[in-house]
Amino acid sequence: RIAAAALSGMERHSDSINLLQEAVASDETALNTDLVRAYVQAGRLSEAEEYLQTLLDQEPENTRALVLLGSIYAETERLDEAESTFKAAAAAEDNEIGSAALAQFYLGSGRLEEAEAAARAGIEGKPDSNALRFLLSGILQATERFDEAIALYEEMYRENPDSTAIANDLASLLSERRSDPESLDRAFEIAQRFRNSEIPQFLDTLGWIHYLRGDHAEALPLISTAAERLPNVGLVQYHLGMVQKALDQTDASIESLERAVSLPATMTAADLEKAQAAIDELKQSTASN
Secondary structure: OHHHHHHHHOOOHHHHHHHHHHHHOOOHHHHHHHHHHHHHHOOOHHHHHHHHHHHHHHOOOOHHHHHHHHHHHHHOOOHHHHHHHHHHHHHOOOOHHHHHHHHHHHHHOOOHHHHHHHHHHHHHHOOOOHHHHHHHHHHHHHOOOHHHHHHHHHHHHHHOOOOHHHHHHHHHHHHHHOOOHHHHHHHHHHHHHHOOOOOHHHHHHHHHHHHHOOOHHHHHHHHHHHHHHOOOOHHHHHHHHHHHHHOOOHHHHHHHHHHHHOOHHHOOHHHHHHHHHHHHHHHHHHHHO
């Protein structure tokens, strides 16, 4: 598998596929995902589809194969076939992967109610699935039901207090979506573990909490590092711009905020509105001076 990946990395897709095809006979379950990925990277989608269909003829409820096939259907714009294949995966005995794939398909299609229903159905079958609960939280946030998302993360955090991913998302939600001092204090307590983190998202979370607490000088190095490492994440650029504004770094703040507005994918409408208002305020102040 390592050799095949190396060959693929060198654009030797055919050699990679040949190697995987030789290996797959001896370990079908472990290697079918890699073979499909190799086909896809080589642009040989029809062969990937044919391979998966052959596998499913032998194992009709192979959840992973169903998900991979559904992904190929989605990639080739055969959305009805993708949906029915993801539904079959979700209905299989081990439905965590299938339910997640179906929910993700609906979410990507903007069908939020169906995405939520698929995620909740999966959680009903596997209540301790963090993958499904992460996905459900994302759906709740997409529909601006932040208190429900926070409650879900609180549940996961109680069960997994050492999980940095859960801690980060909970602290971020508490600080971004609530304004009461108790929530901000709790977010700060949770986020303290990120002070020496190498993960930029975690640095941004702690830095933004510092900003909200009025500790602007503490916030700047954390968010500056995060923004440098995540130049295309609008929300982080917005955070940097607001910290720079608080520290009277006007030109740098305008630059960061304008970059944030040009990268709206990770920002809510309220964030975008605040960013634009800050830009207008800074430019007006500069003009009057």
